[in-house]
Each structure stands twice: as C-alpha cells, then as structure tokens.
Amino acid sequence: MEKEVTHTYDIMEVCLLAGKIMLQSGAETYRVEDTMSRIAHSFGVKESHSFVTPTGIIFSVESEEPTKTKLIRITERTTDLHKVTLVNSISRNISSGEMTLEKAYHELKEVEESKLTFKMTTQILAAAISSGCFLIMFQGEWADFLSAFIAGGAGLWSLIYFHRLVPIKFFSEFVASLIIGILSFLFVKIGVGHELDKIIIGSVMPLVPGLLLTNAVRDLMAGHLVSGISKGAEALLTAFAIGSGIAIVLSFL
Template identity: 35%
Template sequence: MSARGNYGILLRDFAVRYGRGRALDYNELLHVSADVGSELLESGAETYRVEESVYRLVSAYGAREANVFAVPTCIIVSITLGDGSTVSKTRRIYARGTNLDRIDLLNALCRRICRGEVPLEEAYGELEAIRRLGGSPPARRCAGYVLIAFSFALFFGGTLADAGCAAVIGLAMFFVVFALERWKANAVFVNIIASGITMMLAVAAVGLGLGQNIDKMVIGALMNLVPGVAITNAMRDIMAGDYLAGQARLTEALLTAAAMALGAGAALAVARML
C-alpha cells in the first residue's frame, strides 16, 4: 500500500477516535473541500499543494476514498461512499492571483483539520473567516509598488534620479491597476494599460529632465507586473508531472509578459511619433 493510502487510513482512524466516524454529511464535506481547493487555486497555490491539501482534508473526516483533480481553471473532488457509490463536485476557477497570506492560512486550517481540532460543522465557518480577511490592504500594496520600482531601478543600474522617477511611476501604476481591478477588467488588458502608462510617464520624466534612463525606470516599474510566482509554479508543476497544469500556468505567464511588451512598445511608438 502506498504511503498516501497509509496516511489516509491513519486519518480515518483518527476521525473515528474523535467521533467523526459517524454518519458524514457528504454534501457538506464536498462543499467545504471544493471551497478550500478553489480558494487555494485562486490564491496562486501549486497544483500538488491543492490536490494534497484537499485529499488530506477529505480523508481526515473519515471518507472511505477520495480523488482530487486540479488545474488552474478547475478543481474536481470525488468521494466514495460507504455503499461504493461516488459523489463528486466540480468548481470552475475564473480569477487567479497571488495571495501567499491566504495560502498560509488555508494550509494552517487543513493541518488543524488533520489534527482533529476542527469539526466538519465548524470548518465552513473557519473558511469564511479566512475569506473575510481579504488580500493585502491597499496602503501596503501601494508601498510595495513604490519600493519595488525604486529598488529595481537602482538594481539594474539606474541613477538615484531614475529610481525616484520609477517610484513615482510605480505609485501611478498602482492606482491604475487598482482601479482596473475594481472594475473587474481582464488581466491582459490591465497589463497592457499599466505598461503603456508606465512607458509614457518614463518618456515624460526624461523629457522634463527629471530622469536620465528610460529603460531603467521602465524596467524597475514593470517588475511589479512580472509573473514570477506563476512562472515558478509552472516549472514546479511540469517537473512534478502535472503537465496540463504546468502548461496552463506557463501560457498565462507568457500572455502576461506579451501584454506588458505590447503596452510598453505601443506607448513608445506613439511617443516617438510625437
């Protein structure tokens, strides 16, 4: 028997010991497990992390057998009942981002469930509490945009003046991205507009004599949009054998990079014509 199967048996024994081996509400279990998995995917978690977390969660509540299939746009959870029949739930994922705080909280919740600390009837409330926390406060995100733009402009060889201009451009980029996200704009469109405005502001800064190197300012500011986590997760999925998920994440990352190049290139072409 595989190590994963042994772990599932231990969890089911643990569930029985704590009184969870009695009649399970499989519908509620499916809802909770699918919600946890979809929240992990929407927060940018790796495919293996999503599948393993949901599998252990379902096993911890005493399910006889569970199968989890996850890709960046969908998660399917199936549970085998005591009579041998199977119930399943599919959850479509429409929006994805990077929220490492939420991933950490969801992982902590799964660990507490596996330790027998969260009854099934309380798990959904715990999940709702994590959802209500939301993402990082706008002020923190704004500070991150400014700091990243300033630091990378210096890192790539820009002057202090270039870094200062990049910080201001990063601030403007944050407001553009924040506004477009509030309007539920497509991610590709957001990157095109944000990178275009970044290029125009960098050209204007050099034209006014505030900075010297357009490329350093643009590179520093655009580092806020670079899909580094998505590319890393894509490579991890591919190396782990999850080729479908890895290709989907890699395609999404390449589209993001292409949108950045398109927006910045179009803005530079317009600036040169003027």
C-alpha cells in the same frame, strides 16, 4: 444511509471550499490536491480523487454507494499567500483531530469572506518603492530613483483602477505598462530622468507575473501538465501585454 450520504457531501463541501480558497489565492496545484486529500482522509474518507486546473476543481469520493463527484468553477484568481497559510493551518488542525467538520467549514468560510489584502495606498507605495529598488538593482543611477518611484506607483494604480472598470486582465496590464512607458519618457524628456531603459525596467517589475511563472514550472515538474501549461500561458500573456504597452511608447519616440 441517508445520514451517511449527507455526511459524505459535507466532507466534500469542506474539501472543495479549502481547495477553492487556495487556488484563488495563488497556491500551486499539487498543494491544493494534497490539502483536499488530507482533509478527506482525516474525516474518514478512505479514497478520494481530485483534478485541479486554474479554472476548476473536480473532486470525487469513493464509497460503498455510487461514487460522488462535485465540480466547482474558479473565475477569479489573485495572489494572497496569507489565505493559503490560513487554510494550511486549518488543514493541520483537522489532521491532528482538533477540529470538527462543522467548525472547519465555518472557519474556512470566514477565511474566504475575509479581506486580508493590504490597502490600495499601501500596495501602491510598496510598488513605488520596489520599482526604485529594482532600478538600483539593475545598475541604474540614484538620480533616476524618483522617476522609477513615480512611474512604478502610477503603473500599479492604473492596473488596479482599470481592472475594476474592465475586468479583463490583459487590458489592465496593457494600459498600466503604457502609462509607465509614457511617464518614463516624459521624465527623461524634461530632464528629471536620465536612463530611459533602466527606468522602464524598474517600473514594470511589480507587474511581472513572478508567482505564475514559479507555479507553472513547479506544476510541470510535479507532472501537472494541464495546470502547468495553463499557468505558463497566462504568464506569457501577461508578459506580452506588458511588452506591447512599452513597445507602443518606444515606437513613437
């Protein structure tokens, strides 16, 4: 009996680890719950229940013994869809019977501890190029491409840098948008840039919480009201931080 209880807790650990990685990496709530349920079912659990929010996961397993329930907190969230894909791949291998419980746990641990994000320089370069491209997409002038390129790259750099100094998302996003606004204004002032509004719009686009908004709407449509509203509120707060930084710059012009 004791061995059976231990085995059940091991299954719960694997399910919770998979859910934790996915939720921290930007996966939708329904995907996290579905993956955890599939893993539990593949290891012989007849009935399991999960309650997932952006800040925590509650997972329980029904058995002959009293219901076993575990809770984990989610303190950090980012966007790493590569990790979501890897966990989905492990889940499919478990469902097809190609992976044991112990092997699944070790592979999930490797995914959790791995650093799969691009280097900081690559992220900044990508943000700079996309800022210039967004400028053109919003019918800006090619003459302003360089201004948006520099402002967008500087904005993402400041976001990463200040988030390391003060791990408060609102603060780092506010400072990043403030720097973008100041640089855009300076470029127009010295004659390097021409259309201030287009430069600012293109430069702040890498900061816009697109994935959060998409997941919020998807969760609301799927009936996950708590998660949908929470993610929507987080996206709204990010938008407010970006808007506040730009508004302060424009108000002193």
